[in-house]
Amino acid sequence: MTADDSFGRLDDDDYPAYTMGRAAEMLGTTQGFLRAVGEARLITPLRSAGGHRRYSRYQLRIAARARELVDQGTPIEAACRIIILEDQLEEAQRINADHRRAAEASEAPTA
Numbered sequence: 614m615t616a617d618d619s620f621g622r623l624d625d626d627d628y629p630a631y632t633m634g635r636a637a638e639m640l641g642t643t644q645g646f647l648r649a650v651g652e653a654r655l656i657t658p659l660r661s662a663g664g665h666r667r668y669s670r671y672q673l674r675i676a677a678r679a680r681e682l683v684d685q686g687t688p689i690e691a692a693c694r695i696i697i698l699e700d701q702l703e704e705a706q707r708i709n710a711d712h713r714r715a716a717e718a719s720e721a722p723t724a
Contacts, residue, residue, distance in 0.1 A: 625669075626669060626670045626671045627669045627671055628669055628670075629658065629659040629667035629668060629669050629672075630667070630668075630669065630670070631667065631668045631669070631670075631673065632665060632666070632667060632668075633647055633658070633665065633666045633667075633668070636668040636672075636673055636676070639673060640673060640676055640677055640680055641680075642676075642680055646676075646680065646683075646689075647666070647668070647676060649689050650675075650676050650679050650689070650693060651666070653689060653690055653693035654693070655675060655676070655679060655693040655696060655697065656668070656672040656675050656676060658672065675696060678696055679692045679693060679696055682695060682696070
C-alpha cells in the first residue's frame with residue numbers, strides 16, 4: 614500500500630490507523646486497558662507487519678464505551694459483555710424493523 618492509498622483510507626471507520634499508544638492517549642486510558650478489552654474479545658485489533666496492534670476509529674468508539682462503564686464501577690469483563698449484548702440487541706431490533714417493513718409492504722393494497 615502506498616502513502617497515497619493510506620491517505621485515502623483515513624476516512625474509513627474500519628481502517629486500523631491508530632497505534633496502541635496513540636489509541637490509549639486518545640481515550641485517556643492505558644495500553645493495559647486496551648489489551649484487557651482485547652483479551653475479553655470486545656475488540657480485536659489488526660496487526661501491522663511488525664506485529665504491533667492497530668486500532669480503527671470504530672474500535673476506539675467501542676473501547677471508549679467500555680471505559681465509560683468501567684469508570685462507573687463496572688468490572689471490565691462485565692462492561693465488555695454489556696457492550697456485546699447492546700450490540701446484539703441493536704442488530705435484532707434492526708432485523709425486526711426490516712421484517713416489519715417488508716411485511717407491511719407485502720400487505721399494502723395494490724391499485
